[in-house]
Amino acid sequence: MQRRRVLAAGAAACTLPVPWTARAEPGFDVQPWPANNAAPARLGIDAAGRSWNLAEQRGRALLINFWASWCEPCREEMPSLQRLATSRAADLQVLTVNFKDPPAGTQGFISQSGLQLPVLRDEDGALARQWGVRVFPSTVLVDADGVAQSTVRGAIDWTGPVAQRLLQPLLKRGPASVAPGLAP
Numbered sequence: 756m757q758r759r760r761v762l763a764a765g766a767a768a769c770t771l772p773v774p775w776t777a778r779a780e781p782g783f784d785v786q787p788w789p790a791n792n793a794a795p796a797r798l799g800i801d802a803a804g805r806s807w808n809l810a811e812q813r814g815r816a817l818l819i820n821f822w823a824s825w826c827e828p829c830r831e832e833m834p835s836l837q838r839l840a841t842s843r844a845a846d847l848q849v850l851t852v853n854f855k856d857p858p859a860g861t862q863g864f865i866s867q868s869g870l871q872l873p874v875l876r877d878e879d880g881a882l883a884r885q886w887g888v889r890v891f892p893s894t895v896l897v898d899a900d901g902v903a904q905s906t907v908r909g910a911i912d913w914t915g916p917v918a919q920r921l922l923q924p925l926l927k928r929g930p931a932s933v934a935p936g937l938a939p
Contacts, residue, residue: 782828785921793827794895794903799852799875802862805877808849809901816847817897818913818927821852821888823878824864828910829892831866839913846899846926852877856893880927887908898925 788794798807798819820836822829825860833851840849852875853861865874877883886895890908897903910917913923 768929776847779911780858783911785905786906786908788895788903788905789887792903794884794901795896797884798850799877801875807873809897812848812897813901815845816899816922817896817901818847819895820848820849820851820884821854821883821886821891821893821895822851824856826858826891830864830868831912832892832910833870833872835911835913835915835918837872838871839918843912843922843926847922849873850875850920853880854883854888855880896921896925899927 784927786855794809796809798809798812800806818836818839820832822832822833836849836851840847849872851872856864858876861876864870874926875882883889886893887906888895892910894907895903896905896907905921905923
């Protein structure tokens with residue numbers, strides 16, 4: 756009987772909500788893009804039917820954020836992505852890729868949050884696989900020459916100083932790299 760009480764108490768503790776800000780460690784890591792691995796040329800189709808591809812984005816840095824409506828860190832990260840896109844519109848394009856949510860769930864989140872970023876649909880997970888995404892949120896950083904540089908796994912404040920250090924090399928034309936393991 757005592758064992759059951761202990762197990763029940765442990766199970767109940769696991770269901771308690773944990774505030775995102777309570778994390779003791781940084782909530783993200785940066786992985787370099789695999790050497791000699793070209794980024795997929797096709798980015799996807801947005802809700803308006805527009806087809807996005809990598810070549811059309813050259814001249815501006817590109818962030819491709821993979822998210823899902825059931826992912827709380829994804830939801831919390833979206834406002835900072837929106838602010839970043841608005842403040843850096845001249846030299847940065849932010850695209851979001853919704854992972855396997857039903858259209859109603861995606862639209863509900865967009866309406867509720869006021870999201871104005873392009874949202875590409877990944878109904879079967881094929882885009883996430885092509886881009887090597889297994890963790891949500893994940894954001895692929897592509898430089899102004901259209902070369903993928905790294906992937907940020909986990910949520911960050913895209914308007915904060917750490918994100919600015921990640922973005923700065925992308926905004927300059929020519930080969931750039933983002934240091935792996937960059938932490939706040």
